[in-house]
Amino acid sequence: MSGCSSGGPHEIECRQIAELLGDYLDGTLPSGTRDLIDFHIDGCPPCVAFINTYRGTVDATRKLADVPIPSELKKRLLAVLKSDQAPNKQR
Numbered sequence: 900m901s902g903c904s905s906g907g908p909h910e911i912e913c914r915q916i917a918e919l920l921g922d923y924l925d926g927t928l929p930s931g932t933r934d935l936i937d938f939h940i941d942g943c944p945p946c947v948a949f950i951n952t953y954r955g956t957v958d959a960t961r962k963l964a965d966v967p968i969p970s971e972l973k974k975r976l977l978a979v980l981k982s983d984q985a986p987n988k989q990r
């Protein structure tokens with residue numbers, strides 16, 4: 900917090916932010932690394948914008964994954980259910 904001439908011994912670059920971002924958002928990074936990224940983002944608007952974009956992409960992907968059951972999976976599920984029920988019906 901004492902000026903911007905030094906990033907400290909653990910200075911982290913925008914490139915590294917980009918590489919670590921997936922893990923950062925997943926919460927799988929060690930807390931020390933997270934702190935470094937938080938610290939960097941604090942003083943780096945381009946990285947904030949980048950993360951917001953990345954988050955939007957991830958959110959969209961997760962929403963897509965949440966909603967529909969793939970029709971192939973549905974078919975296999977139905978096939979399993981049918982093959983289970985068939986013997987019962989025959990009794």
Ligand SMILES: [Zn+2]
Nearest residue numbers: 912913943946
């Ligand atoms: Zn940056």
